[in-house]
Amino acid sequence: xxxxxxxxxxLASHNKGKLREISALLAPFGITVSSAADHGxxxxxxxxxxxxxxARIKAHFAAKxxxxxxxxxxxxxxxxxxxxxxxxxxxxxxxxxxGRDFNMAMEKTWTLLEEKNAPPPRTAxxxxxxxxxxxxxxxxxxxxKVEGQVxxxxxxxxxxxxxxxxxxxxxxxxxxxxxxxxxxxxSHRAVAFAKLVADCFD
Ligand SMILES: O=P(O)(O)OP(=O)(O)OP(=O)(O)OC[C@H]1O[C@@H](n2cnc3c(O)ncnc32)[C@H](O)[C@@H]1O
Ligand SMILES: [Mg+2]
Numbered sequence: 001x002x003x004x005x006x007x008x009x010x011l012a013s014h015n016k017g018k019l020r021e022i023s024a025l026l027a028p029f030g031i032t033v034s035s036a037a038d039h040g041x042x043x044x045x046x047x048x049x050x051x052x053x054x055a056r057i058k059a060h061f062a063a064k065x066x067x068x069x070x071x072x073x074x075x076x077x078x079x080x081x082x083x084x085x086x087x088x089x090x091x092x093x094x095x096x097x098x099g100r101d102f103n104m105a106m107e108k109t110w111t112l113l114e115e116k117n118a119p120p121p122r123t124a125x126x127x128x129x130x131x132x133x134x135x136x137x138x139x140x141x142x143x144x145k146v147e148g149q150v151x152x153x154x155x156x157x158x159x160x161x162x163x164x165x166x167x168x169x170x171x172x173x174x175x176x177x178x179x180x181x182x183x184x185x186x187s188h189r190a191v192a193f194a195k196l197v198a199d200c201f202d
Contacts, residue, residue: 004200008032012062012072017160025193051129059133075128081118110152121149128188144191
C-alpha cells in the first residue's frame with residue numbers, strides 16, 4: 001500500500017456534487033485540492049463495466065495529464081428488484097440531448113419498479129469506488145457501500161443525483177433531506193474515503 005506523501009491532489013471528477021463532498025472529506029488534511037476542470041481536462045470515456053474499471057480510467061487519465069496524484073470516484077445506485085440496475089450506468093440513465101436530467105432518471109427508476117410490482121421495501125445500495133492514482137501508473141482502490149431503499153415521491157433538495165429517492169437503512173430521511181454533514185458521516189463515499197485515509201494518509 002503506497003502512502004500519499006504530497007501536498008497536492010487533483011480530484012478527477014466533473015460532478016460538482018462529488019467535488020463538494022470529497023473536498024469536505026479532505027478538508028482536515030491540509031492538502032491543496034484542484035479539480036479536473038481547474039486543469040482544463042476533458043472527461044475520459046468510461047468504457048469499463050465495473051466501478052473499479054471506470055474509477056481507474058478517470059484517475060490515471062488525470063494523473064498522467066497533470067503530473068499530480070489524482071483521486072477519482074466512480075459510483076452509482078444498484079436496485080435489487082432491477083437486477084442491480086442502473087449500477088455503473090447510473091449517470092447514463094440521466095443523459096438527454098440537452099444534458100443530464102436526474103428527475104427523469106429517478107422517474108425511470110420508479111416506473112420500472114412499479115412495472116415489476118416490486119413490494120416495499122425496494123432495497124437498493126449506493127456503491128462508491130475511489131481510485132488514487134500516481135503519475136507513474138501506481139494506484140490504490142477503496143470501496144464503500146451503503147444499503148437502504150428507494151422511496152417515492154422524491155424528497156429533499158440537498159445532495160445531488162439520486163439522493164431524493166434513497167433512504168439509508170436506520171434513517172427516515174432521504175439523502176436529499178439529510179443535513180450534508182450527516183450524509184458525509186455515513187455515505188458510500190464516506191465509507192470508501194475512511195479506508196483511503198486509514199491506508200494512505202498518516
Ligand atoms: O465521472 P465523474 O466526472 O466523476 O462524474 P459522474 O457524475 O459522471 O459520476 P459517475 O460516472 O461515477 O456516475 C455516477 C452517478 O451516480 C450518482 N451518484 C453517485 N453518488 C451519488 C450520491 O452520493 N448521491 C446521489 N447520486 C449519486 C450520480 O447521479 C452520478 O452521476
Ligand atoms: Mg462519469
